[in-house]
Amino acid sequence: MIMEDILSLKEAIVSYLDKTGGLQQLLDDCKSFKESPQRDAVYRFSFHVNPTDLIELDGRLGDIVLHDPLKARALFRSVCFLSIKTLSLLDQIHTESQVNVVLKVTHLPPFPNYQLSLCEFPRGYGPMRPMAMEGLVIAMTRVTKYTQGARFLCSNEDCSGAEGFHHIRVHAPGATETATVRSDFTCLLCSSPLKEDVKSRVLGDKQLVELIHVDALDVLGVHPPSSLRYQSVTLFLRDELCNSMRIGRLYRVVGIPAHVHQWPTVTWSVEASSIQPWMPENPCKVSKNFQALFTSMGGSPWRFSAVVTNSFGAQVVPPGLYTTLKLGLLLSLVHSGDTGLDSHTWLDVLALTSDTLIIDRLMTYSLALAARGVRHHATGELFSLLSKDEHGVGTANIHAGSALLATGGVCLLGDLSIYRKDKMDALQSGLESRAVSVFIPGKKYGDDSEQQLSFPLQCNFWALANTATTSKKSAKNDTVALGSVEIGSVPPKVAETFGLMIQCRDLGGHPVSLPITVHTLRQAIQPGEPLYPACMQFTTQDYKELLAFARSLQVEMSPQAEKMIHGYYMASRRVRSDTTQGSSVSVASIKLLIALAEAHSKLSLRNQVMEEDALIAVLLCENSITLKHGVSALVIPPDAVFPCDLHDLESLQRRDVALEELHQQVLQFVYAYAPGAASYITEE
Numbered sequence: 237m238i239m240e241d242i243l244s245l246k247e248a249i250v251s252y253l254d255k256t257g258g259l260q261q262l263l264d265d266c267k268s269f270k271e272s273p274q275r276d277a278v279y280r281f282s283f284h285v286n287p288t289d290l291i292e293l294d295g296r297l298g299d300i301v302l303h304d305p306l307k308a309r310a311l312f313r314s315v316c317f318l319s320i321k322t323l324s325l326l327d328q329i330h331t332e333s334q335v336n337v338v339l340k341v342t343h344l345p346p347f348p349n350y351q352l353s354l355c356e357f358p359r360g361y362g363p364m365r366p367m368a369m370e371g372l373v374i375a376m377t378r379v380t381k382y383t384q385g386a387r388f389l390c391s392n393e394d395c396s397g398a399e400g401f402h403h404i405r406v407h408a409p410g411a412t413e414t415a416t417v418r419s420d421f422t423c424l425l426c427s428s429p430l431k432e433d434v435k436s437r438v439l440g441d442k443q444l445v446e447l448i449h450v451d452a453l454d455v456l457g458v459h460p461p462s463s464l465r466y467q468s469v470t471l472f473l474r475d476e477l478c479n480s481m482r483i484g485r486l487y488r489v490v491g492i493p494a495h496v497h498q499w500p501t502v503t504w505s506v507e508a509s510s511i512q513p514w515m516p517e518n519p520c521k522v523s524k525n526f527q528a529l530f531t532s533m534g535g536s537p538w539r540f541s542a543v544v545t546n547s548f549g550a551q552v553v554p555p556g557l558y559t560t561l562k563l564g565l566l567l568s569l570v571h572s573g574d575t576g577l578d579s580h581t582w583l584d585v586l587a588l589t590s591d592t593l594i595i596d597r598l599m600t601y602s603l604a605l606a607a608r609g610v611r612h613h614a615t616g617e618l619f620s621l622l623s624k625d626e627h628g629v630g631t632a633n634i635h636a637g638s639a640l641l642a643t644g645g646v647c648l649l650g651d652l653s654i655y656r657k658d659k660m661d662a663l664q665s666g667l668e669s670r671a672v673s674v675f676i677p678g679k680k681y682g683d684d685s686e687q688q689l690s691f692p693l694q695c696n697f698w699a700l701a702n703t704a705t706t707s708k709k710s711a712k713n714d715t716v717a718l719g720s721v722e723i724g725s726v727p728p729k730v731a732e733t734f735g736l737m738i739q740c741r742d743l744g745g746h747p748v749s750l751p752i753t754v755h756t757l758r759q760a761i762q763p764g765e766p767l768y769p770a771c772m773q774f775t776t777q778d779y780k781e782l783l784a785f786a787r788s789l790q791v792e793m794s795p796q797a798e799k800m801i802h803g804y805y806m807a808s809r810r811v812r813s814d815t816t817q818g819s820s821v822s823v824a825s826i827k828l829l830i831a832l833a834e835a836h837s838k839l840s841l842r843n844q845v846m847e848e849d850a851l852i853a854v855l856l857c858e859n860s861i862t863l864k865h866g867v868s869a870l871v872i873p874p875d876a877v878f879p880c881d882l883h884d885l886e887s888l889q890r891r892d893v894a895l896e897e898l899h900q901q902v903l904q905f906v907y908a909y910a911p912g913a914a915s916y917i918t919e920e
Contacts, residue, residue: 241296242311248294249315255293258283262316266325275328277436278385278406280336281316282476284510286343287366302350303365305339305492306408313337333404336385338474341366341490341509352493354449355466364410369506370488370514371447374468375635377625378676378687379443379478383407383416387436392428403430407440407474409507410494443473444625444633445481445508447489450516453608453641470505480511483620483636483691484643488514503626520785522841523778530841537848538895539888541566541840544782546882547774552601553594559878561587561595561738564856565602566783567835568696568736572645573607573787581831584667584697586734588723588863590704592651595740599648599698605780607787608645608695612638614654618647618662619672620691632676634689639666642695649699653725660730666693667733699734701726735828737860741874786838793830797850801829803906804854808861810909811868820865829853851899852877870905872898 253259265281291298301308317332319325329335344350344366352367385406390397397403403423405416417437421430452466471489473480481487491506522530526544533539545563547555568583589595603609612618617637625633639647652660666672676687701723723731731737805826813819832853837845855876862868873879879894880887 245294245297245300245311246315246318248290248297249312250319252290252293252297253283253315256284256286256289259319262319263325266320269326269328276385276438277387277401277433278334278336278404278438279326279329280338280384280438280440280475282338282340283312284340284342287341288343288345301339301341301366302344305341305365309337309339312339331401331404333406334401336406339509344368344490354447354469355451364492364494366490366492366509367506368488368490369447369469370450370486370516371469372450372453372486372641373445373481373483373636374448374641375446375633376481376483377444377633378631378689379441380631381439382442382474383413384438384440384475386417386438387433388421388430389433390423390426390428391431392423392426395423395426395428397423397425397430409492410496410505412496440475441478443478445471445473446633447471447487447506450486453610470503471508472505473508473511477508477511483634484640484694486514486516488512518784520788521781522785523774523781525774525778526782536888536892537840537842537846538852538892541836541852542878542882542888542891544774544779544839545878548779549598549601550774551776552597556881556883558595558598558740559882560856560859560875561585561598561740562602563877564736564738565599565698566839567832567856568646568698569602569606569783570786570838571831571835572696581827582670582694582696583736583828583831583835584734585699586652586731586737587698587700587740588703588737589700589740590702591740592700592702595700596650599650599700603646603648603698605776605783606646607784608642609648610638610642610645610695611648612650614650614656614659618649618659619666619693620674622674622676634674634676637672639672639693639695639697640691644694646696646698649697651702652699652730653702660727664727664730664733667697667730670694697734701731732864735824735860736832736856737863738856739859739863739874786841789838789841789843791834791837791843791845793833793845794847796847797833797845800847800850800854800902800906801826801833803910804858804902805829806911807906807909808858808868808870810911811870812861812865821861825857825861829857832856848895848899851895851902854902855898869909870902872901 250259253262261283262281265279269276269279285301287298287302290301297308297311300311313335314332316337317329317335320329320335350366350368352369354369354371383405385404387401388403388405389399390403392398402425403421405421407416417432419429419431422428423430446468447470448468449466471481471491488511489506489508490510491508493504493506496503496505529543530540533543541563545559545566548562548566564583564585568585571581571583587595587599600611603611617635618639619637620640621635621637623633623635625631649655649663652663655663670693671690672693674689674691676689702725703723805821808825809819809821812821829850830853833845833849836849836852837843840849842849855872858868858870858872859874859876862872876898877895878891880890882888882891
């Protein structure tokens, strides 16, 4: 490249830095370095670069940034050095090699050549240029140190390289620590061995993260197995990018692929340049079947969700069976997702049943409709697993367990009766604190100090308890009964940590084996043919689209719903309290009530939480508290939300009448026991 072209490119860089605030950033960085008492050999300057803007300014410069990042880095470094020397910004910099410029490419053109799919192999020896990729974080290491830059001096005292800044080494993308600092470098002037000036070494932070294609979770979920195999890729996060990613989250990363040579192996990794949270595009719509149902059920605030719930899971169980549990699962599915994770209230569901096979099938079917569903096996790791890093960093690698992989979705635990005591204790601790602590012993993983890390648990947990079995240990005492219901071998403290507890009762006092047997035989004899009336025929795809649309809704709490929830919470705490142990209704119950009401409003395709939604939340919560702590002054039927079978319009009308009566009963309970309820609830 001729000198005129180089000058033209440097002028374009100055113009770009001036327009984007890069020159002002350079001034501020030099000022902070100048005020620092420490004198380093290398000074690092980081700039955010958008290649699209560069192409509009100068096409050649944009092409160099996109396809030859090392050359672009050298050009930016030259401009920074000339600016520093011309304006006398930093006296400590004497040579251009002391300037370490890092270009953070923020965006790439939306073309396939700039996209790197993590599920495509082989990756091969492609060019070292910026690429964009999306994936799920499944593991990460602690933050450790690496060498940003080092100064070397010639061992020959008569050589001019024995002093000054002639031999500077800086980290390059894909380079190992030994590529920056080692003992076999020779002087460029006299070929004598070089020795490092250890006092001038500049250290930075480094973290390794494993990223995998999000479809790899299908292996851990309920989707049918396939011949596809997925392999994670290791990201190197440097300096300000450290701790910018969290286990279980989805991210879009722009980075430079590199082959790290560590004899005798070669590993493929990516030097991250910019990181942004990422959500897959999921067009939200409601099928025509549910649109027609919504229009026909507009006269009642309860009917649409009732029919949706009644027909849910028809591929597994006949309509009308385990309706309360199906409503709880649907509300849990609606109230999950990756939006608002930091302030989310999670709806955990524990089903009490004597028929674990059918309930497990229903939960497994429902798990496939979650935004992200992971089925945990009792022998696997629920929270996290430690291993030694394989990239020579010498620290601990923290692998995500099932609960962390299900972040923003649902983790299906299955039958709790098969879990060992240590697993149950860990589950109880995790559900109570909503976090998992990871202890890293220092000596085992190359560090003198021990470390305790904490990761939030941000998913819904589903589980079931077999009420037909009890352990020998618990059978000797009365701890197997929670409230007034037998919960088998599950410890009561573990059961209490689940927000919503639902007892799966028989159908009208009759065993459920007969209708399920008839349902299974009809599916086998008439495969693919409708088994029920047209009003009950909704496909799995219909439900998947409905739940995705419901999750995207933004709802507001109406004053009437807020008053009912607050009044019931105050009254329930008052009637379930004593002078010795306090109230048996936890403070977290108010969050559960709000979450249930909001989820029912979304399931009903409303943007405002009405008093009718709050009533459903109160009835579900009261049934759950009754199972845990027994009955109170508010006596409602065990299946208060579905007091009758739903098979025609007349039965829907009977349900509306029953819910209105329960509505008045709840208001009377609140008026009688909630302090100050008379100020905002009128006695009817």
